[in-house]
Structure formats: structure tokens, C-alpha cells
Amino acid sequence: MLPVPILLITDQPTLNTLLERVLMGLGYPAKLILCTDHLAEAKQLLQHHLPNLILIDLSIDGIATISFIQQLKKIHPDANVMVALAQHQTALLLETIQVGAQGYIFYEHTEAEILNNIKSILRGGAPIHHVLAQYILSHQIESKPTISITQLNQPLYLSAIEYEILNLVSTGLNLQQVAEQTSTSLYKIEGTIKSTYRKIACLKN
Structure with a gap:
């Protein structure tokens, strides 16, 4: 695994802790897992660290995060973008895919399911559910x-x-x-x- 940063954008401490645990279990050192709960700060972190995986919690601001993903993919088209949302938000999920997201996790997912979806992205693929x-x-x-x-x-x-x-x-x-x-x-x-x-x-x- 390449020693490059990962950026987590979420304002949910429980989700943040869970994601950090999953990522460290995959071999990422804590110092390479960048965290913020503000999109403005996320933009600065992107410019300075160029993370290869960005996971964005859509509960922060659905409309603003959609725009953020769209801008991000124009500036860093090779970045892997995942979103976190509720399982019933299928229309919103499709909208994020339309602007460049390649993967997702649900708040309802187990730790094993989150791990599998992140692994899929890191392998160069993408997850999907029924x-x-x-x-x-x-x-x-x-x-x-x-x-x-x-x-x-x-x-x-x-x-x-x-x-x-x-x-x-x-x-x-x-x-x-x-x-x-x-x-x-x-x-x-x-x-x-x-x-x-x-x-x-x-x-x-």
C-alpha cells in the first residue's frame, strides 16, 4: 500500500473513529489519516497533501458536498472519492456518482462491510448493492x-x-x-x- 494520505470529511465522531480504525487495520498509519469537519479546511488539506482517497460524509451539507466533489474531480481527476450516507438515499447516491464519486459506505454498514467497500476502491474497482x-x-x-x-x-x-x-x-x-x-x-x-x-x-x- 502506498504511503499517501487519506482525507476523511465528517462531523460525526463515531463514524470518524470507525473509519480510522478500519483504515489503520488496512495498514495506514494514523499520521496519514487527515480529518476535518469543514469543507473549507478540506480544500486546504487537498492542496497541501493530495490524498489518494477522500471519504466525504454527505450529512455535512448535501448540496455543498455535491459541488465540492464536482470541483475536486476537475482539479484532481485521479483522486478516489467515496461518500457516506444513509442506505435509503439512493437518488442522492446516484447524484454523487454523476459528479465523480466512485464508491460509498452506508451509516448502517457493519465494520466488515465498510472494510470491503474501501478495499474495492483501493483495488481499483467500485462497490454496488442491489x-x-x-x-x-x-x-x-x-x-x-x-x-x-x-x-x-x-x-x-x-x-x-x-x-x-x-x-x-x-x-x-x-x-x-x-x-x-x-x-x-x-x-x-x-x-x-x-x-x-x-x-x-x-x-x-
Whole structure:
């Protein structure tokens, strides 16, 4: 693991402590885990430290954090951005993906689930769960693997494997089960999810 900083932007002490514990368990020293509960300070930390992973708690200010992610991805397009939000906030989650977020954790997640989602990002992939997959697939046009995201009013063209993964995840399978069912590596499955997110972001841009 590269010795580069990680930035946590949250005003919830319990969440902050949990994330620090997970990250240190992955091998990150405490001194490389930067924390703030203000977006203004986060901008300064970004300029001085160039963290490779930024985790943003959307409870700070949903609208402001969306704008923050959008600006961040323009300045540091290679930065890995994750968001923390409630499990029922699917529309908000999709909006963050549209502006460049590549992963997420839910407040309801267990420590093991948070760990798995962060690992997915660090491997170069992205997580997804059945509700988000269903949300995207709910805008299917006829029988073609083309999804129309209503917020964008543009079609999202999926490859055959992207479409298959979304369908399997929407039935409740986790990504490891999808990998086994499709005889594909977990690494490739997660990378394909990340590719799908990039397509959604490109429509917004």
C-alpha cells in the first residue's frame, strides 16, 4: 500500500473513529489519516497533501458536498472519492456518482462491510448493492441494454457484461457471488462497476 494520505470529511465522531480504525487495520498509519469537519479546511488539506482517497460524509451539507466533489474531480481527476450516507438515499447516491464519486459506505454498514467497500476502491474497482442496481435498471428502454437516467435525460449505453452484472446484483447477489456465477475475477467485476460509474459521470459532464 502506498504511503499517501487519506482525507476523511465528517462531523460525526463515531463514524470518524470507525473509519480510522478500519483504515489503520488496512495498514495506514494514523499520521496519514487527515480529518476535518469543514469543507473549507478540506480544500486546504487537498492542496497541501493530495490524498489518494477522500471519504466525504454527505450529512455535512448535501448540496455543498455535491459541488465540492464536482470541483475536486476537475482539479484532481485521479483522486478516489467515496461518500457516506444513509442506505435509503439512493437518488442522492446516484447524484454523487454523476459528479465523480466512485464508491460509498452506508451509516448502517457493519465494520466488515465498510472494510470491503474501501478495499474495492483501493483495488481499483467500485462497490454496488442491489438497490442501486435496481435503481439504474428501472429506467431500461424496451429490451435493449440501454438505461435512461431520468435526472440526465440521456441514455446510458451499457456493455453486455455491465448489463449482466447489474442484473445479477439487482437480484441480491454480492459481487463475489456474481464473479463465481459469471466465472469472472472479482477484480474484473469491480472494475466493470467502476466503468459503469464513469459512464454515468460522463453523461453529467
